Amino acid sequence: MNSATQKPRTLAEKVWDDHVVVKGENGEPDLIYIDLHLVHEVTSPQAFDGLRVAERPLRRLDLTIATEDHNTPTLNIDRVIADPTSRLQIDTLRRNAEEFGVRIHSLGDKEQGIVHVVGPQLGLTMPGITVVCGDSHTSTHGAFGSMAFGIGTSEVEHVMATQTLPLKPFKTMAINVDGTLRPGVTAKDIILAVIARIGTGGGQGYVLEYRGSAIRALSMDGRMTICNMSIEAGARAGMVAPDQITFDYVEGRDHAPTGQDWEDAVAYWKTLPTDEGAVFDAEIFIDADELEPFVTWGTNPGQGVSLSQPVPGPDDFDDPHEKVAAERALQYMDLVAGTPMKDIRVDAVFMGSCTNSRIEDLRAFASIIKGQRKADGVRVMVVPGSARVRLEAEAEGLDQIIKDFGAEWRFAGCSMCLGMNPDQLAPGERCASTSNRNFEGRQGKGGRTHLVSPLVAAATAIRGTLSSPWDLSIDTAFAPTEEVQA
Amino acid sequence: MDKISSVTGVGVPFRRSNVDTDQIIPAVFLKRVTKTGFDDALFHGWRQDPGFILNQPAYQGARILVAGPDFGTGSSREHAVWALRDFGFDVVLSPRFADIFRGNSGKQGLVAGQVPESDIERIWALLEEEPGREMTVDLESQTVTVGALSIGFDIDAYTRWRLLEGLDDIALTLRNEQAISEFESRRERWRPRTLPVRQSAGAE
Numbered sequence: 001m002n003s004a005t006q007k008p009r010t011l012a013e014k015v016w017d018d019h020v021v022v023k024g025e026n027g028e029p030d031l032i033y034i035d036l037h038l039v040h041e042v043t044s045p046q047a048f049d050g051l052r053v054a055e056r057p058l059r060r061l062d063l064t065i066a067t068e069d070h071n072t073p074t075l076n077i078d079r080v081i082a083d084p085t086s087r088l089q090i091d092t093l094r095r096n097a098e099e100f101g102v103r104i105h106s107l108g109d110k111e112q113g114i115v116h117v118v119g120p121q122l123g124l125t126m127p128g129i130t131v132v133c134g135d136s137h138t139s140t141h142g143a144f145g146s147m148a149f150g151i152g153t154s155e156v157e158h159v160m161a162t163q164t165l166p167l168k169p170f171k172t173m174a175i176n177v178d179g180t181l182r183p184g185v186t187a188k189d190i191i192l193a194v195i196a197r198i199g200t201g202g203g204q205g206y207v208l209e210y211r212g213s214a215i216r217a218l219s220m221d222g223r224m225t226i227c228n229m230s231i232e233a234g235a236r237a238g239m240v241a242p243d244q245i246t247f248d249y250v251e252g253r254d255h256a257p258t259g260q261d262w263e264d265a266v267a268y269w270k271t272l273p274t275d276e277g278a279v280f281d282a283e284i285f286i287d288a289d290e291l292e293p294f295v296t297w298g299t300n301p302g303q304g305v306s307l308s309q310p311v312p313g314p315d316d317f318d319d320p321h322e323k324v325a326a327e328r329a330l331q332y333m334d335l336v337a338g339t340p341m342k343d344i345r346v347d348a349v350f351m352g353s354c355t356n357s358r359i360e361d362l363r364a365f366a367s368i369i370k371g372q373r374k375a376d377g378v379r380v381m382v383v384p385g386s387a388r389v390r391l392e393a394e395a396e397g398l399d400q401i402i403k404d405f406g407a408e409w410r411f412a413g414c415s416m417c418l419g420m421n422p423d424q425l426a427p428g429e430r431c432a433s434t435s436n437r438n439f440e441g442r443q444g445k446g447g448r449t450h451l452v453s454p455l456v457a458a459a460t461a462i463r464g465t466l467s468s469p470w471d472l473s474i475d476t477a478f479a480p481t482e483e484v485q486a
Numbered sequence: 487m488d489k490i491s492s493v494t495g496v497g498v499p500f501r502r503s504n505v506d507t508d509q510i511i512p513a514v515f516l517k518r519v520t521k522t523g524f525d526d527a528l529f530h531g532w533r534q535d536p537g538f539i540l541n542q543p544a545y546q547g548a549r550i551l552v553a554g555p556d557f558g559t560g561s562s563r564e565h566a567v568w569a570l571r572d573f574g575f576d577v578v579l580s581p582r583f584a585d586i587f588r589g590n591s592g593k594q595g596l597v598a599g600q601v602p603e604s605d606i607e608r609i610w611a612l613l614e615e616e617p618g619r620e621m622t623v624d625l626e627s628q629t630v631t632v633g634a635l636s637i638g639f640d641i642d643a644y645t646r647w648r649l650l651e652g653l654d655d656i657a658l659t660l661r662n663e664q665a666i667s668e669f670e671s672r673r674e675r676w677r678p679r680t681l682p683v684r685q686s687a688g689a690e
Contacts, residue, residue, distance in 0.1 A: 022662050031662055031665070042517075054656070063679065088519060129677060152586060154564060155590075161659075162660060164659060164662075166655065166659060168642070234556070234559065234584060257675075257676035268676075322503075418513040437506075437560060440509060441509075442513075445512070
């Protein structure tokens with residue numbers, strides 16, 4: 001194709017175009033090739049069953065990998081899983097993996113962990129590829145400049161059987177985040193602010209591309225946090241253009257390309273960023289300088305405010321649905337409109353999940369709590385995203401800092417992000433959580449969730465009320481600047 | 487998948503927006519390894535409240551759920567669709583669906599019809615006027631009928647065709663087997679492979 005005459009394209013369009021197996025005509029979807037299929041125990045059993053019934057093989061075992069994460073306990077992992085239904089699901093995955101020949105990393109394996117932590121750390125996630133998994137947080141992998149999205153179980157079976165998916169092209173939305181984050185403000189605060197801005201349905205039908213100087217300045221771990229929560233804005237996928245930070249992260253990992261393959265890959269990856277003059281279907285702008293630590297008050301991830309704000313009430317919304325939703329949320333969360341967010345006392349702090357359980361997240365958390373003691377009566381749980389992250393943290397001595405603080409240091413898994421394994425809130429318990437969803441009952445029936453960054457989780461664990469590092473009297477690198485205090 | 491052309495049954499005025507899939511079916515019920523048996527799990531949290539609409543006698547045996555905007559947000563769990571189907575729902579109407587939920591619906595014979603918010607309000611009013619009232623959703627003509635009210639609904643043309651014909655997606659795709667093989671032969675060498683397992687000498 002003549003590049004001089006070619007229409008400028010976005011990153012998402014380029015990756016899409018390079019995966020079209022059959023172009024759909026007359027309103028039919030395109031058939032898209034899938035480079036990497038991640039599998040876990042919850043959304044796969046019925047898909048394997050489907051293959052068996054239809055007597056179909058799994059087409060590309062070499063593009064498929066499984067791990068155990070949702071059901072797995074984070075304590076006593078060498079014992080038989082106590083819950084029989086969880087055990088059955090894990091056993092089913094192991095049996096299916098063996099029968100079909102799928103590579104699997106089981107509980108106790110060095111590479112076991114949350115599926116979205118495992119892919120990147122093995123060097124399987126890379127720019128310019130398509131990644132799917134029966135899990136909505138597959139959007140995480142878009143941080144590398146890949147097209148990555150969650151699928152349902154029927155689609156899991158479809159990918160197993162064909163290594164493709166019939167898909168309608170997405171619209172594109174640019175999320176421009178320019179400026180410099182203040183110390184104490186992180187990737188998590190950016191994405192919570194984005195979701196509060198566009199709402200939980202704002203991204204429906206779109207692929208989001210996060211752009212601008214504040215995004216470029218983020219590490220891969222930070223970019224993954226942002227792309228991870230694209231789904232909370234309704235977008236199936238979020239992407240960041242690959243750059244030197246991306247290449248440096250991928251290079252040398254177990255499954256990263258080597259030699260000439262590496263050279264070819266990087267040359268191609270450098271062509272991926274959105275062309276000058278490419279048009280997005282929608283665009284929003286966020287000023288990074290203005291952002292503060294952010295926290296949710298309600299029962300969907302769009303119900304968030306800066307930590308310095310009070311709890312909003314129904315009267316703060318014009319939209320009738322939002323008014324009703326706010327009323328319901330306040331009731332469920334047992335909050336009164338007008339209460340300063342910082343006065344809200346928590347029972348638990350959860351540091352983990354595919355949003356914030358990578359090594360940098362643990363380092364950030366540890367940097368705040370080092371030498372401190374957790375607040376009385378607050379239960380603090382720290383759960384690394386993978387067995388490898390756990391080992392890495394222990395090699396750096398982070399586990400000791402966490403234990404000295406009075407927190408629990410657990411084994412890898414989804415843990416208290418969702419009420420599927422033993423790690424759950426009791427009814428009525430309130431939790432500051434670095435996870436991604438504050439839905440009713442998400443962390444356990446009747447549990448109340450406030451979504452926060454690792455830094456806010458740490459400060460909250462120290463004070464016992466929702467807090468940011470700016471509220472700590474201890475001398476940290478995160479002390480507020482004067483203008484913030486003013 | 488069975489062919490679907492028209493559904494007539496009790497409609498439920500479900501006045502809630504942002505119904506996420508954790509509400510439709512909480513994670514604790516996702517541990518089954520089969521596709522059926524999820525009817526008790528549907529809206530499990532909300533059903534503990536005796537006043538919840540699906541607990542009211544008028545709505546027993548309902549087939550059409552008429553919901554507010556942003557239905558099916560959050561987790562990709564197809565169990566949400568299985569639970570709605572197991573409970574007896576054949577249709578969900580909403581002004582806006584989450585992408586993954588809509589995709590899952592089309593693959594499991596659940597019609598996810600998009601209706602403008604103002605029309606949803608009109609349907610709600612009619613259903614509330616006479617709880618337990620029947621309504622019809624016709625996929626062929628893409629219309630919703632409640633008494634004298636008849637309005638159109640949106641559904642992706644390809645999904646509609648597959649539902650009407652009861653077609654299996656995988657069989658359709660495998661008609662392109664040759665194109666898939668040709669595509670595979672062109673794939674670059676640098677693209678990731680999970681096998682054979684490669685391992686660095688030690689921890690990083």
